[in-house]
Amino acid sequence: MFPGVDGFHWTFGHIFFLSVFVAVALTILVTLALATLRTARDLRTGKAAGICWHADFGELPEAERRCRHELAGRVEHRTCPNAFDCRSCPDYARFADLAPTVEPRTYGMNYPGDRFYHRGHTWVRPETDGTFAVGLDDMAERIVGKPDTVELPAAGTEIELQGPAWKMSKNRQTIRVRAPLEGTVVATGGAGQGWYLKLRPRGQANLRHLLRGAEVPGWLAGELDRLQLQLTQPDSSPSLADGGILVSGLMDAMPKADWDAALAATFLEP
Amino acid sequence: MTSAATGVVMADRRLQVRGEARSSTARFALWLAPWVLLLALGIYAGGLCLYYGLNQTNMNNRFAFGLWIFLDLGIIALGAGAFFTGFLVYILGRTELKPVLNSAVVLGFICYSGAMAVLMIDVGQPLRAWFTFWHPNVHSMLTEVTFCITCYLLVLTLEYIPVVLRNRQLRKLPPFVVFEHRMHLLMPVLAGIGTLLSFFHQGSLGGLYGVLRGRPFAFRQGFAIWPSTFFLFILSAVAVGPSFLMLVTAAARKLTGRKLVPSNVFPRLGFISGVLLAAYVALKAVDTLIWLNVTSPAVGFAPWEYYAYKPFGTTLLFAEIVVFGLLPAVLLVQGRWLLPGAALACCGILLNRFVLTVQTLALPTLSFDPFLSYTPSWQEVASFGGVVAYGVILYSLSYRYLPLFPQSKEQTHVSGR
């Protein structure tokens, strides 16, 4: 039936059928090729972390997509439409000036006001030399306790917002810590130094997407709630808190709990 | 527990969808075990057919098609839910059906890949299957079927890949996530192509029988080059696809004890299924009347004779149109007995495919032909059992390790609080 095959002659049927078939096959192949090429381009231009985050964000239940302004009580109910990236949020300004209605509390944990908090339980502190120190917040410290290993990126590494900043392990559980900010690693610290990384931000630093002040209590309340829910097993004790304060070294204290799920729920990606 | 077993349990846990309760590894293994056995038996039986040839089956020169073709047609029709749901979601924008989309894609992939596997055993020389692409006969319905099914299986694979890439271990690799994202953006194109392909091959499968001038039981008049069965097959497949999707989802819900989809999805699917089924039944009835009164007598065949041989009596025709057609249509539209309605509809389409495949061949054509019957051999039954097992296993694995029902996490949360 194809040219070159014995006894071939064109008919309308051949032309029509072949055209349709070739069109369909080409469309499928072009689609596949487009997706592949665009993937390669995204990987090359460093958009991968953002896309991964968007995908993750898309999977979050609505209850976990609460806007920071709702956390601060500036608005009754608002679901974040921007994957928690307030820098591109057109409505940010509309709510930012409203007065918060929640009273400041930190549930017995240490959340200093000089820092900006990321929902992945890291904080960012502007340093005097124009860099930003990045560390693990108190809730994460309490959960993990003393990590077994810490794998920090080498100085000079470019890291992307929401991409992996560094990795830790604890009780055979790997924890990927999300980066709160994009930039270049200029120095690496560790648990003992109080900070893990120092970043030089790419371009003008903008920390608008990080939580601070009155937003922190609302956020923490939700996080504790979720942690409680994840760790509450029918056969385990319901209490995470010792006298109202989250116990330190929770992973050591409750080795049998489903940390896989619990860490995921608190954005510490296992 | 040995360390190997611990390792398996750990690996199993690590692959599971995060934050959703799944049964224990042991329970899951226990569930899979019989299916794996059935699959192994099916592979053995299929191997026998490939190694020793089709003499392993009970098919013969008169019953050139048998159990396999009947069930292939059946599962391809049931798998129509995949393209139809994609069409509804991406092309018509019915986003309320999005919760079942992944599940529909996996089901479609299972049905089509299973049917392809059986077809490869069913043809005498599978190694020459590609000749169809080199020497295609454009006038043959089977060419259309082969082209469309091959392309559509490719489309389904492309649709299934993103679902697989959402497995949480694979997601740790950014290229996969990005690729999935990019594929996702292009999905409407694939949904459109899939709809076109499905439309034509579901139709061509019906045309397969409708063009058989030599088999007046199957032969139908039609429009242009397409006999009426072409359109009836499309309509019946899109009518039953959502029903089957509903049945499988309901079975998964029953087995897992979890609410997998929002409560508005089933009535919606049922309504679509019911309305289409009603349209199908109406057209089928008209077609049957024309066939019995015009088409058949014109070529010298008395319609009463089609139903003169037991067990193919007129009850079968009645069952096909009323019990498995009209009744489920009413049940589905009315929305109270959705699952029984869906089950009846699925049985109806299987009965229709059975009648067209088996009765067509069993009925005599020459005046001195006897009426024949055939019983499939164990190899035929077992290879098909293998395909069913393959489907169950693939669906179970997909359910366990892939986010088949993306909204189910939210459903759990809502119900959990």
Place this chain on the structure above:
Amino acid sequence: MIPTRRDLFAWGGGLAGGMLFTPVPWKVLDDVSIWSQNWPWIPQPARGPVEEKLSSCTLCPNACGMRVRMAAGSPVGLSGMAGHPVSRGALCPLGFGAHQLNWHPSRLRNPLHRGRKTSWEEATAAFRKALGEGPIAIIDGRTGRAASTVLERFAAAHGATYAAARTAEEKALGPYQRWTGVPTSSLGYDLENARTIVSFGAPLLDGWATPGRFTRLWSERAAGSSNPALRLIQVEPVQSRTAAFAWRWVNVRMGSESALASALARVLMEERLVTARGPMPSESVNELAGKTGLAAETIQSLARALVERGPVVAISAGDNPSVAALNVVLGAVGARGGILRRGGGTKSPVPVEALSGRMRAVLIDSTVPWEVRPNVDAEVFRFAAWHGGTTTADWLLPAPGFLEALTDVPTPPASAIETYAVATPLMAAEGSKDAARFLAEIDPAAGSLEDAIKARCEAIYHAGKGGLIGPEPQPVKGLASADKLYEALGNGAVWTGEAGTPGGLRCDLKEWPGPSAMESPAGWTDGWTAPVLPPLAAKLYRESDLRQAPARSDV
């Protein structure tokens, strides 16, 4: 530079793309396609020059002329020899597959002694010993051949009994031999001139005598016509194929053929429908009619139909004196369109059924059908090309298979015309020996086949009658010598003598014969000497519902 993963992908993609522009993938595709069309284990026909030879089928006495297509030294197809005076270009369904018989799994390749492999030397020694002790019998399946001459000569020289098995057609001619003294091998039916034939169970359309002879005649003169030039009346208790296509089918009670023949004779004589006078059946028409299950009126009208259009001849399935007597009454013996005496033929030997009692040994030629077992207590030396299953033979001696040995083909039974042909070996017969050669090795005085055939050629040449049919048709008188005749016969020509003429045979009844037991009608497999059927003929029985399988089948 260390290649990165991306480089590897790029190279791989480039390589794959570039390959498409080389002949490699296309050649591979082509090879795969050719390979998938020819599995190495599927046998393919041997290539070689194709030539066509003329010969005669030797698997039964009916002597059909054959064209044999040979390729690469093996016969690859058989068809009938057009213009053959008796078989008239037809072969029976068994014959069309006969060329495959030599490779039948049941083919005998070694002498067997009571199921154990043995050697020709041992067999010869055992036979010599038996010969010395005596008495012995030698059984021939087809008399009148050169080989028969050797067997008979050997028997005469060593005081052995020479007996023969006969086909149903020969048996049916038995009464005439008894009444006239003319051997059955010199008698034939002048069917070509008959206008009414009444057959008592003879399967005229289904393998009777040389199959092409009557089927062609029927097709030319009777088929499809309600008032045929040749009226075939079939008397048979079941609707056989012959009955189904006969002009009239007379459905008689099983075994009452003699009674019907007698009743017909009585009606013919009582109503003076014939001129013949002589002994009459002792029973009345009504008594006889009662035995047949027919009304007396039916028999009367049948008798009138018989004489309505002469010449008329009655043919019985086996040795049935009543039917023969009916022929006498009808005046068919020695008359045109009846039973004629023709040239050739040999004195009838002792029938194998007549052998009984105790003997030292019996030698059975391969032409004797496998089922024929002499009723004697003796050491049996059985020649056969194929093992036919259960046997009482002590020695099974492999005879040459189909077209593997020189043999001559005398006039087939029941033919009204004398013929002679020679089948030359077209293939080598390894390790096999026929009975004539076996005996000639023991006693060279018995003579050789070649000499016997040449002697027959001499006789035909000197008689100067008839002519050759085949590649170069010519009268015998036109031939330069007897050797030329021998040569022409070896090339597949068939010598045809003169047809029998009326008047050479006269027969008077002394008394009306008593009833005889009816023999079951013979078909193609009667006289078929191979105990197995050609595989392709077995297809008829197993792969279609055309026929009931005979007892003799390969499966």
Place this chain on the structure above:
Amino acid sequence: MKARYGMAIDLDRCTGCGACMVACASENNVPRLPKATERTGITPMLVHPVSDGKTGVAFIPMPCMQCEDETPCVKVCPQQAVELDRATGIVMQMPQRCLGCRYCMTACPYHSRYFNWWDPAWPAGMERTLNPGVAVRMRGVVEKCNMCHARLHAAEDKAAEAGKRQIEAADYVPACVESCPTGAIRFGDLNDGASEVAKASRTPEAFRLLARLGTEPKIYYTSKRAWVRALAERHPAGEPSQPAAPVAAGGGEVKHG
């Protein structure tokens, strides 16, 4: 000039001996396989016994009907393994291109197509008797009567050698035609009005099986018996006739014709 080869089979002459079936199998290298039955065997020429339910008996030799219009098998084959040769009118099956989907078998109302359920096999040595003009088919492909196409080739070669463009009619005779002892099967060019087949096909006794399906078979049958001619179509208002059953012995004279 184009030919349309066809047959006219006289059912009043066919005695159902089966010689055509054996000659066909021999010519076309069809094996006898131990496990093949009447439903799985390969019989490109098959003789069906039929009866009128009383004493009428006929045998219907059925090769491929060589349909000419809307040829059911040609139309459905997905990969052009069947073609209608416009120069001869022969429906050509090319087993080496067939993938064995058997769709053509379901399409054929005459059941004239056969599937190779087994690999062909012969007892040791018997493959030497294979006809060199015809390739052996492997298992898993469909085959049917090609009107002894190898013989047509041979006749064309012979004509070409002699420098002629037309073959001699006597040089191309299918095996079944050649083997028929009663001459019931007549063969020739239907386009040649003077040929025996063309004349026979125009007689009032001529009919074709299931002619109303519109497949225009080129195999004609002739019979003077009305009940045999009625077998052409499924009787719209009678019981379906059954294959021949032996008639019980009763007593009495039966007339034919």
